[in-house]
Amino acid sequence: MHLTREQEKMLQGEYGWATAKAMEIIIKVGEAMGAEELVEIVHAHISGISYSTIGKYGAEFIRDIVLRGGKVRVFTTVNPGCIDYSGLSHVIDNSLIEYQRLIDEPLREAGVKPVYTCIPYFYRAPLPGEHLAWGESSAVVFANSIYGGFTNREGGPVALAAALTGYTYKAGLQLLENRVGVIEVKVNARTLSMPIGALGLWMGECVKATPFIRGLRNTQLDYLKNMLASAAASGNHALVIVDGFTPRDTFRLELTERIEPEVEVLEDYLGDECTGSRVLGYLGCPHTSPWELLLITRFVKRYGKPKRGKLLVTIPAEFTRIYRDLVLELKAMGVDIASGTCPVVSQFKEKFDCVLTNSGKALFYLRRIHRVRVKLASVREIVKHLSGV
């Protein structure tokens, strides 16, 4: 591995133990991935900071790194934790609050911006060609595919190490030569009429090489966010080239195959039959954008309060302050709001028979984590179902 003088100094401990350890992580992982040099990043996003996922050992590691002098060198954001930071929710279990603090406090001390969200691009949208080191699969695929930022899926403590050094290894999607669309996926109008999470889940499972999607030019960003997150959950996609969205010169095309998914195929990805009396409607995976929040408010106003079950909406931590009026309005209409968390990384207070959601990613994980039945539906259908219209 070729290192600059500054990187060499970091590795040798001139910037402290924590930076040296972080540099060693980046270099060793980079060598295993075939990197020959490191690249400077502008934004790190750390995932895997929920106490309910990483437990006391993860908390200990993060605390030790910060106690021994770890400070972030670039703009750094964090993923959701396992508690509702607003304290408004009656659905999310906040009993781990003292334990989550063991992770949050050292992170803040290290200089991380405490956004607790899986949509870090809301805080700083990457520019085409910028190098990033992001964890959180849904954010990674969105940054690569929609903004044309360059990032790999930096799992576990790699994103933290990149934040502490300001560098990551130059391999995989950090190189233009690896950002190549191979399989053309044509989306027709019939397919688009289905919940878009199903298309994402199908793509993650059935399209193994990097897809190039046609037919989504008039789709809203929030739908794309949902589809890309679903594809990244059921498969390993970190880049999906979307015709009309992915910026020029951030990818190449070498198409070898063409697929047009039919409605009948996607129906297998719509989830389970929703039976039982304890129903939860869940929106906000990945976290809602302001526009989605507005849309949900409109639908709840139009169709009425949720009566046949609870409706949970998860938002970035700061939204409770920035969009206070909307949040309070939704709260007044009986909608449950949780900020800075989501059911994928936290626990429910009560048991549910079935979850209705618009997100393919939520379907994929909630089945495995909470062992509930999950069904995909559109936002409008979910609100209508819960209101009993």
Added chain:
Amino acid sequence: MYRGEVKPIIPGFCRGEVTLVDGYISFFGEVSPDRGCLSTLENKCFNGKVLVFKGTRGSTVAPYVIYALRRNNTAPVCILVAEVEPMLIVGCVIAEIPLFVVKDYEGLVKNIHVINNSGYLEVRGSELLLYRRV
């Protein structure tokens, strides 16, 4: 004595009694960091020994469990594997456990079986030495 070749990923001191787990380990869920033992396979312990196994099953929590082994003084002296993946590397870097990839894994496993799973293993540079216990 058996000689083999290894590729050092994280070089360092590697000498001790050998513990073989011929399969894939998920550090999260299958390893007890308090005792330095595997909770699944007949309670095999690797605390203070040379741990040889095929590879890891990915969980991004794995690095933290490996770090906990170091913190609890239950870590193996070093780790030898057939296949290496990023999360194992990260774990071994933060826990300061030397890590090597064995070139002829099957050959090493066969020889460990020959000496009834009780031998000493040593790594010198990129050479691996396996002794029978006397």
